Amino acid sequence: MLSIKNLRANVDDKPILNGLNLEIKPGEVHAIMGPNGSGKSTLAHILAGRDGYDVTDGEVVYQGKDLLALNTEQRAHQGLFLAMQYPVELPGVNTMTFLRESLNAIRRARGEAELDAVNFIKLVREKARLVHMDDRLLKRNVNAGFSGGEKKRNEILQMALLEPRLAILDETDSGLDIDALRIVADGINALRSPERAIVLVTHYQRLLDYIEPDQVHVLANGRIVRSGDKELAQLLEQKGYRWIEQEAAA
Amino acid sequence: MSAAPNSVNKLIQGGYEHGFVTAIESDTVPPGLNENVIRLISAKKNEPEWMRERRLKAYHHWLEMEDPAWAQIKHPPIDYQSISYYSAPRKKGDGPKSLDEVDPELLETYNKLGIPLEEQKALAGVAVDAVFDSVSVATTFKKELADAGVIFCSISEAIRDYPELVQQYLGSVVPYADNYFACLNSAVFSDGTFVYVPKGVRCPMELSTYFRINEAKTGQFERTLIIADEGSYVSYLEGCTAPMRDENQLHAAIVELVAMDDATIKYSTVQNWYPGDEQGRGGIYNFVTKRGDCRGDRSHISWTQVETGSAITWKYPSCILRGDDAVGEFYSVAVTKGRQQADTGTKMIHIGKNTRSTIVSKGISAGEGQNTYRGLVRMTPRAEHARNHTQCDSLLLGDRCGAHTFPYMVVRNPTARVEHEATTSKISEDQLFYCQQRGLAEEDAVSMIVNGFCKEVFNELPMEFAVEAQKLLNITLEGAVG
Numbered sequence: 001m002l003s004i005k006n007l008r009a010n011v012d013d014k015p016i017l018n019g020l021n022l023e024i025k026p027g028e029v030h031a032i033m034g035p036n037g038s039g040k041s042t043l044a045h046i047l048a049g050r051d052g053y054d055v056t057d058g059e060v061v062y063q064g065k066d067l068l069a070l071n072t073e074q075r076a077h078q079g080l081f082l083a084m085q086y087p088v089e090l091p092g093v094n095t096m097t098f099l100r101e102s103l104n105a106i107r108r109a110r111g112e113a114e115l116d117a118v119n120f121i122k123l124v125r126e127k128a129r130l131v132h133m134d135d136r137l138l139k140r141n142v143n144a145g146f147s148g149g150e151k152k153r154n155e156i157l158q159m160a161l162l163e164p165r166l167a168i169l170d171e172t173d174s175g176l177d178i179d180a181l182r183i184v185a186d187g188i189n190a191l192r193s194p195e196r197a198i199v200l201v202t203h204y205q206r207l208l209d210y211i212e213p214d215q216v217h218v219l220a221n222g223r224i225v226r227s228g229d230k231e232l233a234q235l236l237e238q239k240g241y242r243w244i245e246q247e248a249a250a
Numbered sequence: 251m252s253a254a255p256n257s258v259n260k261l262i263q264g265g266y267e268h269g270f271v272t273a274i275e276s277d278t279v280p281p282g283l284n285e286n287v288i289r290l291i292s293a294k295k296n297e298p299e300w301m302r303e304r305r306l307k308a309y310h311h312w313l314e315m316e317d318p319a320w321a322q323i324k325h326p327p328i329d330y331q332s333i334s335y336y337s338a339p340r341k342k343g344d345g346p347k348s349l350d351e352v353d354p355e356l357l358e359t360y361n362k363l364g365i366p367l368e369e370q371k372a373l374a375g376v377a378v379d380a381v382f383d384s385v386s387v388a389t390t391f392k393k394e395l396a397d398a399g400v401i402f403c404s405i406s407e408a409i410r411d412y413p414e415l416v417q418q419y420l421g422s423v424v425p426y427a428d429n430y431f432a433c434l435n436s437a438v439f440s441d442g443t444f445v446y447v448p449k450g451v452r453c454p455m456e457l458s459t460y461f462r463i464n465e466a467k468t469g470q471f472e473r474t475l476i477i478a479d480e481g482s483y484v485s486y487l488e489g490c491t492a493p494m495r496d497e498n499q500l501h502a503a504i505v506e507l508v509a510m511d512d513a514t515i516k517y518s519t520v521q522n523w524y525p526g527d528e529q530g531r532g533g534i535y536n537f538v539t540k541r542g543d544c545r546g547d548r549s550h551i552s553w554t555q556v557e558t559g560s561a562i563t564w565k566y567p568s569c570i571l572r573g574d575d576a577v578g579e580f581y582s583v584a585v586t587k588g589r590q591q592a593d594t595g596t597k598m599i600h601i602g603k604n605t606r607s608t609i610v611s612k613g614i615s616a617g618e619g620q621n622t623y624r625g626l627v628r629m630t631p632r633a634e635h636a637r638n639h640t641q642c643d644s645l646l647l648g649d650r651c652g653a654h655t656f657p658y659m660v661v662r663n664p665t666a667r668v669e670h671e672a673t674t675s676k677i678s679e680d681q682l683f684y685c686q687q688r689g690l691a692e693e694d695a696v697s698m699i700v701n702g703f704c705k706e707v708f709n710e711l712p713m714e715f716a717v718e719a720q721k722l723l724n725i726t727l728e729g730a731v732g
């Protein structure tokens with residue numbers, strides 16, 4: 001589904017990714033871990049098509065297509081979803097309106113009929129239950145005055161609604177207390193399916209207590225320096241990142 | 251960093267939809283302004299002598315006045331001798347106008363603008379006065395309104411048919427010597443709308459005037475007078491468009507509102523005069539004096555304006571809160587793009603006790619547009635426990651435009667309370683990325699965010715108008731933001 005080969009990228013002429021390789025198949029859950037500044041968020045942003053990153057080498061093939069040739073919204077139309085680390089507020093934009101515009105934009109791009117208001121509301125209510133999202137939040141403006149946990153739940157709600165093929169979750173666990181973490185993790189687990197791949201970008205192992213990954217990768221200095229199963233995550237939890245960085249540098 | 255630069259260029263090039271010219275034979279007086287022209291206008295309208303004398307008095311005063319220079323706008327001096335002060339579509343005979351007698355060419359013009367004048371096609375519940383260049387060409391639903399006791403007609407008819415009302419109220423809110431453009435209007439105004447809602451009557455439908463400038467080298471100087479007698483209610487809408495021309499055309503109107511005890515007037519404007527091209531050639535100079543007098547206790551006047559057109563907008567719809575417990579409101583969205591300049595805002599003059607006013611101003615600047623909010627809140631010594639809340643937000647699209655705010659406050663009563671909030675923001679790259687990641691095209695994302703920014707004001711518009719305003723905003727900003 002996603003194949004990244006020798007990806008190199010700069011931000012303001014400073015190399016951040018230094019030859020990154022990654023293969024992801026449908027149905028798999030991958031965790032990408034690493035210390036601050038290792039390039040985790042950069043990778044997530046580049047995959048989603050954010051401006052400000054200069055890809056200098058390598059290729060990214062997504063569902064047989066050159067992902068980097070598509071613009072941001074085209075990638076979304078093709079089923080790529082990024083749950084943001086810091087979901088922004090959209091003052092004055094009602095959450096329901098935003099969700100509907102978004103879903104219908106994607107449906108239109110795929111040649112599907114737009115959902116009418118009645119069916120849309122039904123669908124949102126159903127998905128909102130999945131993440132225990134209060135109806136009252138849906139009536140508010142997008143993320144306006146939401147707590148950290150509410151913002152993250154709103155991201156998972158959007159993921160549930162848009163049904164992506166590839167979902168990248170950028171530090172979705174950060175800033176969540178245990179209860180909120182469990183709700184978000186339950187939501188993500190419910191969205192696991194044989195057609196869908198999920199990439200969890202995270203700093204801590206604790207999210208993986210709730211979502212069991214098929215593979216764990218350690219990103220350091222812009223490259224994946226080690227891959228393994230969930231035991232690798234536990235090892236990292238005990239020993240920190242330093243030994244891997246040192247090992248990689250040696 | 252602000253919105254992505256590539257789309258900024260696009261937004262600035264949104265087209266103007268109403269730029270066509272109607273081919274119609276007109277009776278236009280030659281350009282120039284002197285006493286004879288004023289006598290001619292008065293004669294063409296078969297006015298009584300008192301009206302002609304008022305005009306001449308205003309004209310002589312105007313000659314002594316100077317063009318105001320305090321606004322945050324730049325334009326070459328206006329040559330008042332190069333403007334034609336009267337232009338009317340030629341018609342047969344002089345009798346009272348019925349829709350059957352209106353030139354089909356004119357009906358077609360209004361159809362094209364989305365304002366069908368045939369009553370069976372008209373928007374349900376909206377009566378229209380159609381003003382074309384210097385004259386009112388049709389007024390719909392007159393009979394239905396008359397049954398309710400509401401007078402809705404052109405100001406020319408009102409001068410002939412209801413002279414007592416006109417003499418009592420015309421110029422009582424905006425005196426002829428009020429300011430340069432108001433004085434000019436008082437001398438040369440040609441037509442406009444007159445509304446009188448009698449005591450205790452809730453006007454059964456929305457009233458509206460659609461102003462259209464068609465003829466080249468003319469100015470439009472209309473005059474609107476709305477009187478809401480005790481305990482009455484009226485909601486009035488105004489729309490304006492003009493053809494695309496290389497020259498600048500002057501529009502200098504006066505709107506006067508009078509609300510007696512317990513009366514409410516809701517006045518909504520969607521102003522879409524031709525804004526000129528990207529280089530700033532052509533466009534309407536819109537110098538307008540709008541003022542409401544909350545003369546009675548518990549009276550209520552609410553101004554809502556969506557200003558997307560005109561090369562220059564200079565207007566400050568204001569409220570004089572004379573009665574105790576009177577309420578004044580001003581809700582405004584002003585958009586400037588290309589080389590447009592807007593200097594707009596309001597004055598809230600608190601005289602009565604416990605008077606309240608609310609000001610919500612949303613300025614959007616794109617391209618090289620300059621947007622200025624200018625407001626005055628005056629609490630006079632008698633205004634015990636008066637309150638004002640002002641909120642003034644600016645949104646910048648791109649980095650060549652400007653937003654300016656000049657809030658003046660004069661508080662002469664220690665129990666009065668004045669609050670002012672202001673923000674300036676840009677659409678952030680984070681916001682755009684978020685929307686695009688959710689599948690929205692950049693332009694749709696921008697228009698969604700801009701509409702969200704304006705929502706508080708749009709909520710104040712009557713339903714059909716809110717939809718129109720939103721569409722208009724989207725067209726105006728098409729290709730303009732990123």
